[in-house]
Amino acid sequence: MKRISILGATGSIGQNTIDLIDRATQTYEVVALSGGRNVAQLADDARRLRAEVAVTAHDELLPELRDLLEGSGVEAAAGTTALIEAARRPADWVMSAIVGAAGLAPGLAALQQGATLALANKESMVCAGPLVMATAQAHGGSVLPVDSEHSAVFQALIGEDIASVERVIITASGGAFRDWPEERLAEATPEQAATHPNWDMGQRITIDSASMFNKALEVIETKEFFGIDPEKVEVVVHPESMIHALVGFNDGALMAHVGAPDMRHAIGFALHYPERRPLPVERLDLLKLGSFTFREACERRWPALRLAREVMRTGGLAGAVFNAAKERALDGFIERRIGFTRMAGVVEEVLERVSSQSGLIRAEITLDNVQNADHLARKAADEIMAGS
Numbered sequence: 001m002k003r004i005s006i007l008g009a010t011g012s013i014g015q016n017t018i019d020l021i022d023r024a025t026q027t028y029e030v031v032a033l034s035g036g037r038n039v040a041q042l043a044d045d046a047r048r049l050r051a052e053v054a055v056t057a058h059d060e061l062l063p064e065l066r067d068l069l070e071g072s073g074v075e076a077a078a079g080t081t082a083l084i085e086a087a088r089r090p091a092d093w094v095m096s097a098i099v100g101a102a103g104l105a106p107g108l109a110a111l112q113q114g115a116t117l118a119l120a121n122k123e124s125m126v127c128a129g130p131l132v133m134a135t136a137q138a139h140g141g142s143v144l145p146v147d148s149e150h151s152a153v154f155q156a157l158i159g160e161d162i163a164s165v166e167r168v169i170i171t172a173s174g175g176a177f178r179d180w181p182e183e184r185l186a187e188a189t190p191e192q193a194a195t196h197p198n199w200d201m202g203q204r205i206t207i208d209s210a211s212m213f214n215k216a217l218e219v220i221e222t223k224e225f226f227g228i229d230p231e232k233v234e235v236v237v238h239p240e241s242m243i244h245a246l247v248g249f250n251d252g253a254l255m256a257h258v259g260a261p262d263m264r265h266a267i268g269f270a271l272h273y274p275e276r277r278p279l280p281v282e283r284l285d286l287l288k289l290g291s292f293t294f295r296e297a298c299e300r301r302w303p304a305l306r307l308a309r310e311v312m313r314t315g316g317l318a319g320a321v322f323n324a325a326k327e328r329a330l331d332g333f334i335e336r337r338i339g340f341t342r343m344a345g346v347v348e349e350v351l352e353r354v355s356s357q358s359g360l361i362r363a364e365i366t367l368d369n370v371q372n373a374d375h376l377a378r379k380a381a382d383e384i385m386a387g388s
């Protein structure tokens with residue numbers, strides 16, 4: 001029986017994963033489920049799936065979680081250390097679906113016990129791609145992409161020689177404001193930004209889609225995951241979100257992954273890999289769809305894309321600084337301390353300030369160094385926003 005854990009079980013990816021587990025004919029042994037504030041959902045799923053342990057990231061919610069789990073036989077735990085210990089419990093397959101850099105340490109813990117890590121948490125690859133891959137290799141585990149574009153690239157590469165790849169094109173919906181004139185972007189509100197045209201996702205990634213920071217993270221994720229030269233990674237706006245990515249080979253062939261915007265495609269592929277099994281997703285009717293459209297991903301309109309290129313050129317811990325600055329700028333936007341278009345400016349200033357501290361960016365990519373860079377970048381972002 002396959003033993004599985006789901007980190008970030010109460011979120012959008014976590015709930016889609018649980019939907020597949022609930023429908024499965026094969027039975028799974030659920031080891032750990034983790035969540036944050038939504039302890040009611042966490043306890044409900046942990047009871048139904050008969051998890052060994054349910055963990056909330058927040059210490060103060062432990063009494064509530066304990067009450068909700070009373071008599072169920074499910075252990076209750078709370079806090080960062082408990083989360084890492086739960087991720088380290090022996091499991092065959094672990095879904096990494098915590099949002100933000102907070103997902104890195106639990107994901108590494110899962111890899112240290114030799115699990116297959118189904119990686120939705122793109123921040124892990126942006127902050128510490130080489131560390132994630134080396135940890136998997138050192139402990140006999142593996143990492144499977146769950147981000148829709150990266151799952152698409154992974155599938156297009158099966159049986160192919162990476163040396164014959166000329167380019168990788170990842171698509172972007174263009175987010176909530178893709179049809180807005182550029183001059184209006186400065187007045188965009190968090191509520192408007194948190195409405196995605198095609199995908200149903202958590203608030204943070206949805207706003208990142210509108211600012212293109214999501215795609216910026218994904219360009220870096222592509223480089224780290226597949227070892228592709230950044231020059232070969234392209235972004236194209238595809239408003240329908242039906243083609244998730246394309247891989248171009250040296251004979252001119254383009255292999256595309258096409259499917260409805262439903263994350264159960266990518267999650268299910270990672271859950272059943274290397275097999276393909278039926279999934280409860282829409283089958284596309286091409287005649288009804290009629291056509292697919294594409295637009296340029298303009299770096300002036302979306303400066304996050306330009307910043308991602310700079311981060312890849314810098315290398316080292318620049319990804320961790322970039323991600324942390326972005327997370328704080330996003331907090332600032334959600335809390336209405338800065339405007340929508342100011343987010344990229346804050347991130348750029350943090351990159352300049354922290355990169356000038358000699359040695360920091362070039363330090364070895366270890367968990368401690370990543371967390372240190374993350375901390376300094378958040379502090380710098382807060383100072384910059386306070387003066388904005």
Ligand SMILES: NC(=O)C1=CN([C@@H]2O[C@H](COP(=O)(O)OP(=O)(O)OC[C@H]3O[C@@H](n4cnc5c(N)ncnc54)[C@H](OP(=O)(O)O)[C@@H]3O)[C@@H](O)[C@H]2O)C=CC1
Nearest residue numbers: 008010011012013036037038057098099102120121201202
């Ligand atoms: N949603 C999607 O379709 C896609 C998401 N991704 C990536 O997957 C990850 C999850 O995204 P999504 O599901 O949308 O996010 P959600 O916000 O919906 O869910 C995030 C999950 O993480 C938990 N959480 C939040 N903060 C912390 C923390 N500090 N420590 C531990 N747990 C925490 C939340 O708990 P609670 O809600 O209980 O507070 C929840 O379980 C992100 O990295 C995202 O970029 C990638 C591709 C597609």
Ligand SMILES: CC(=O)[C@@H](O)[C@H](O)COP(=O)(O)O
Nearest residue numbers: 147148172173174175209214
């Ligand atoms: C579903 C998924 O993988 C998201 O990362 C998606 O790509 C977001 O949509 P955007 O293309 O708007 O960023």
Ligand SMILES: [Mn+2]
Nearest residue numbers: 147148149218
């Ligand atoms: Mn994606």
